Amino acid sequence: MAIKPLSSTISAGKYKGKKILLPSLESTRSTKAILKGSLFDSLQYDIVDELFVEVFGGSGSMGLEALSRGAKHAYFIEKDKAAFQTLKSNCKAIDEEHTTPLEGDSFILFPTLLGKLTCKAYFYFDPPFSIREGMEDVYENVMGLIASIPREMAHWIVIEHMSTLVLPEAIGSYTLTKRKKFGNSSLSFYM
Template sequence: MRIVAGSARGRRLEVPKGVGVRPTAGSIREALFSSLGPVVQQAVVLDAFAGSGALGLEALSRGAQRAVFVEKHRGHLAVLRRNIERCGFAALSDVVSGDVLAFLAHNPKGHCFDLIFLDPPYGASPLESALARIAAGRWLSAGGIIVAEHDAGHLPALPTALHFTRTRTYGNTALSTLALQGAAHEEA
């Protein structure tokens, strides 16, 4: 797996080993970032359920200002940190070791992200809980975008504060973009 475009284009990323690990394919990442376009530039990014960090690292490579990566598995954290170093983004990255839902439970520092990637494991997915906590904790900036990767056969239920702007399907995988209700926002 490699970074598709930007300053770290072509850099090879290590993929965590283990059951349930399914990094976002390069072709899907390329389609996603092409659709996001200039939204990524200077964005403050949250890569939740980070795994290899491919989504956050791709955003940094394409001009994002900063990325916070949240991952709870120790083995995945080691891979994530190596990938950040390999791409040269250590100064632009913060790694949080812990559960995404616990991280999103409280926002005492008032963190606000322009772009949030949610790519939880399929199956007993915490996606709906994560979306509810993002909305309740005011983690998303007024014009911000959430990109949620999920099984194409299951559209997640949304809290009333969020709405779908688009869902694209790639085989068994779907990418849904979401925004705050009433936010002035172009379709991503």
């Protein structure tokens, strides 16, 4: 019996119902539908004609959802080779023209990508949870990336993280504006 690949679907917008393949659960952790819905309910129409950057790309589900809801372009960075192949396949199947998947380490590629952006963006950080082996300092490193984003380049910065982790009230020049909890995962919004 063949193993059916894991998938999710885009929940709203022009690509509603389109399938997104998910990489192996060993390499990435997919975002819950309720969490994704809540994020885009918060952003609503603000992302129309804006850039969306998914810093830890995985399947690309958040950036592709943003495109479906009117974002003009989505950028993704993904280190895991198998996950990157899935991400590329999803971008090609949904909207190849308005997506840029980048293969490599987010901590190395993000500053270069940031330097190439010509307008403000929405930044979504969903790093591997720090309970994974080798990821003990991932949140400190993410906070360093966030602190490096010039104020004039970010509309909002959203971090998906373990609910047990309490992020600081400020990261660089950004202030925590709200936090939403969804079981083991939470979203923290910075402006």
